[in-house]
Amino acid sequence: MLECLTAFQQWFTANGGWLHSDLELAHEKELGVHVRVKPGASLGPDTRVCSCPASLSFSCLDAVASSSQPGTSPPWPALAASLPPEPVGWFFLVHEYLASASSFWKPYIDTLPSPSAGEQLGTLVYFKDEDLQWLGGTNLLAAYWQRTKAWQVYWEEDQETYRAFFRTQGHEPTAVTATLPSANGPFQVLFPILDAFNHDHSAEVNWSIEKDSFTMTLEEPKKEGEEVFNNYGRKANEELLMGYGFCVSQNPWDRFALAFRPPPVAIQNRLRSTRPELFDANGWDSSAGTFYLPSPRYLAQTYYHDPFSFWNALPPTLVELLFHMVMRERGKDVSFVNLKDYLIDNRACWDIFAISRQFLEQVQPMLARIILERSVLPTTPKNRLQANAQIYRDGQIRILDSVLKGVRTFVQSARPVFDLSQNVPQHDCCSMLMTLPEVLDVWQQAFPTAHRNFLAGIERSANTSDVHVLQQAGWEEDIWTLWLCWLLIMHEKEDFEKYEPSGEVGDIKSKALISGWTDWLRNTYLPVILDRVRHGTLSSANPRTRFEALRDVDLGKDGNLAETALADLEDHLNDLLGIVRMAADSMPTSLWGDAMWSGDLIAVWGLRITKYECVERSLLQDEHASKDGEDGLLMYLHRMDGRHVWLEGEYKP
Numbered sequence: 001m002l003e004c005l006t007a008f009q010q011w012f013t014a015n016g017g018w019l020h021s022d023l024e025l026a027h028e029k030e031l032g033v034h035v036r037v038k039p040g041a042s043l044g045p046d047t048r049v050c051s052c053p054a055s056l057s058f059s060c061l062d063a064v065a066s067s068s069q070p071g072t073s074p075p076w077p078a079l080a081a082s083l084p085p086e087p088v089g090w091f092f093l094v095h096e097y098l099a100s101a102s103s104f105w106k107p108y109i110d111t112l113p114s115p116s117a118g119e120q121l122g123t124l125v126y127f128k129d130e131d132l133q134w135l136g137g138t139n140l141l142a143a144y145w146q147r148t149k150a151w152q153v154y155w156e157e158d159q160e161t162y163r164a165f166f167r168t169q170g171h172e173p174t175a176v177t178a179t180l181p182s183a184n185g186p187f188q189v190l191f192p193i194l195d196a197f198n199h200d201h202s203a204e205v206n207w208s209i210e211k212d213s214f215t216m217t218l219e220e221p222k223k224e225g226e227e228v229f230n231n232y233g234r235k236a237n238e239e240l241l242m243g244y245g246f247c248v249s250q251n252p253w254d255r256f257a258l259a260f261r262p263p264p265v266a267i268q269n270r271l272r273s274t275r276p277e278l279f280d281a282n283g284w285d286s287s288a289g290t291f292y293l294p295s296p297r298y299l300a301q302t303y304y305h306d307p308f309s310f311w312n313a314l315p316p317t318l319v320e321l322l323f324h325m326v327m328r329e330r331g332k333d334v335s336f337v338n339l340k341d342y343l344i345d346n347r348a349c350w351d352i353f354a355i356s357r358q359f360l361e362q363v364q365p366m367l368a369r370i371i372l373e374r375s376v377l378p379t380t381p382k383n384r385l386q387a388n389a390q391i392y393r394d395g396q397i398r399i400l401d402s403v404l405k406g407v408r409t410f411v412q413s414a415r416p417v418f419d420l421s422q423n424v425p426q427h428d429c430c431s432m433l434m435t436l437p438e439v440l441d442v443w444q445q446a447f448p449t450a451h452r453n454f455l456a457g458i459e460r461s462a463n464t465s466d467v468h469v470l471q472q473a474g475w476e477e478d479i480w481t482l483w484l485c486w487l488l489i490m491h492e493k494e495d496f497e498k499y500e501p502s503g504e505v506g507d508i509k510s511k512a513l514i515s516g517w518t519d520w521l522r523n524t525y526l527p528v529i530l531d532r533v534r535h536g537t538l539s540s541a542n543p544r545t546r547f548e549a550l551r552d553v554d555l556g557k558d559g560n561l562a563e564t565a566l567a568d569l570e571d572h573l574n575d576l577l578g579i580v581r582m583a584a585d586s587m588p589t590s591l592w593g594d595a596m597w598s599g600d601l602i603a604v605w606g607l608r609i610t611k612y613e614c615v616e617r618s619l620l621q622d623e624h625a626s627k628d629g630e631d632g633l634l635m636y637l638h639r640m641d642g643r644h645v646w647l648e649g650e651y652k653p
Contacts, residue, residue: 001027004110011107012193016053019193023049023228025111032120033111033196035228043222050194051215058105058190060085063092085187108192119384122245125151127385134381134389136373138396139257140238147242197230199244201253205231236292237392247391255292256399258363260321262289266333267324274336275317291318293363295395296402310406311352319355326354329612331526350520353433353636354612356411360404360619367400401622408620414636433615433636436476437467440483442637446510447490453590454486457583476632478576480614481606484521488605489596491518492534517637521609529604538600573599576606 005025012019019025022041027033035050037043063076080088096103103109118126124144127135135141191214204219222228232244234253241247248254262268262284271278278288294313311319320336327334370393381387414433434442444451455465458479462470470479522530532538577599583592614633 001033001111004107005033008107008111009193012052012056015056017056017193018051020047020049025193025196031198031227032113034198035193035196037222037224037226037228039224041224043218043228045221046217046219048215048217049228050197051213052191052194054212054214056108056192057214058089058093058096058108058192060089060092060187063088063095089187105192111196120245122241122385122388124242127389131383131385131389134377134386134393136376137370138373138393139259140241140392143238143242194230197228199232199235199240199246199248200229201231201234201248201251203229203231205229237395241388241392245388247388247395249391249395251395252295252297254295254395254399256366256396256403257290258293258318258366259286259290260362262286263321263325264328267321267328270324270333270335271321275320278317291315293399293403295399310410313406314403322355322358323351325358326351326612329354329608330524331529332524350524350638353411353414353615356407357612357615357619359407360411360615363400363404363407364619367397367404370397370400405622408622411615411634412620415634433634435617435632435634436471436480439635439637440467442510443483443514445507446514447506450486450490450591453587453592454483457587457590457592458482458579460582460586461579471632477610478579480610480633480635481602482576482579483606484609485597485601485606486591487514487518488522488601489591489594491515491522492596493591493594513637520638521613525609526604533598533601533604534596536598538604569603570599572607573602576602 005027009019009025019035020043022038022043023035024038025033026036043049060080064080076088076092079091083091096105097109097115100106100109113120115121124132124140125148127144132141132144135144194214194216197216206217206219208215208217216230218228232240236253236255237247237251238255238257240251263271268279268284277285279285280288292315316338323336374393374397381390411433432438440451440455455467458470458475459465462473462475464470467479470476529538577597580592580597583590584597587593610633614635617632617634620634
């Protein structure tokens, strides 16, 4: 290898390249070809270290240029006309490798890893099945299959032109992406010797790309024998492993790609005016609809004591998309203001917990999947490929852990602290995230008679009114649903500011919380359809309208499956109506006997709010911790004056 490096440097210099006289090319098994300071020498800051003329660069442009030479083969212009620029460059590299003896770039190609040195090259194309296992559950495994499929298409379409392509396609050395006006998209350009400088994300370098040369300047001093690094930029481990064959442990620029499927048409129509970058000529752009969750180091720099500031660390477009998804759940068409103004507006508190639930439901299964796949892996990697895959997957877990911890910290900041001696919240009935027993306790303080009658009706079917026992028996969702319906009927029939029928006076502050929150629900969830429920006209509405109101889905091509889901819903509604009827038979003068009760009311109001305003307590549990904690649902009850409680707590990614 020493002879190859010497010949390479001589060729480089003879053809206009320049390498600082105090630097030398070296080779080691772990580092490959690299650049270091010569013994007895040193470099000061702001030192120009290398310059490569454009005439020595290697890309698809050289393939097209070579076709003008007599007797050249294959026909590169024809290949360039049928393929994007990037694979043309791959084909040309293979051609020059196989014709090494006659290639102008022979001294350079001789220093590159051979196609058979898979572990040294390190990119995914060289991963065997046992290596790919280390990517199980991650985004990169799906990306590998997508890229392999694309490579296979290139090969099958052009194998008659060049059969050697497929076995060397994975070679992607350090490259500078350039776009020329005549090129159909970006392509890779190799710059000899400059691509021998290994990557260090902390290296202080400066690139100068002129029309006829590419120059690198080192801004930091170097001592004798030290390796001199390039800085490829703020690259995540996914890009490094896919393109360069290595990963960086504790990479500060690592990130997790969160890809969203195309949202419903109604949301797309709204986003077209505010976020046109999410669309291309064919509609929703899956690339633009991929959002990147930052590394723990980035979150630590941006997330402080105020829980709301966590959301500022996430992509604003992601928060906006989640906002519109929440508004669709509520049946509202609302414009979104910019993220900064939205988060400092008290009204954001009314939405942000639903946005948090949306985020947790989207992201937590991704982390669970990676952790599950990790459980079947060997204890330690067996080769360099597996070691890099382990660094990548550990980084993905660390990012998701950190981001989910931020959301959970935010959500849990609204949990009340209860005074066990008085069984009342210590926070003076401010907005809080509460369990079913906690909510019913506040309701009992506000409306003691209504509380007794409601639980008495439940007891007729469940044989107990103990809410904790009912939770353990699986009644929690049904009680939430029926209580929300009772609350609406009560609000429609009675004045919250007056005494209860029995003459009992409820706690004014608790009453204000329940009253304000109920008003907000009535004005938020499907006011038009809810008005139909009040007047009993929803059942006679168009089947599509009723179906969408009940199930919150678009009745599309797969109508049979949707109708099956509707049949299951109807069965559930009949079960809940059975509870109502049994309670009404024994307490006909109570609200259990009110004529407003119907399956439509339970579905459009009770079930819908339970589904979209509650968050599963399991979503707030760390995936790595024991699952012996409390299960169940939490509901965010908020005041209308914007008074919210944030518990003190430090977030450490």
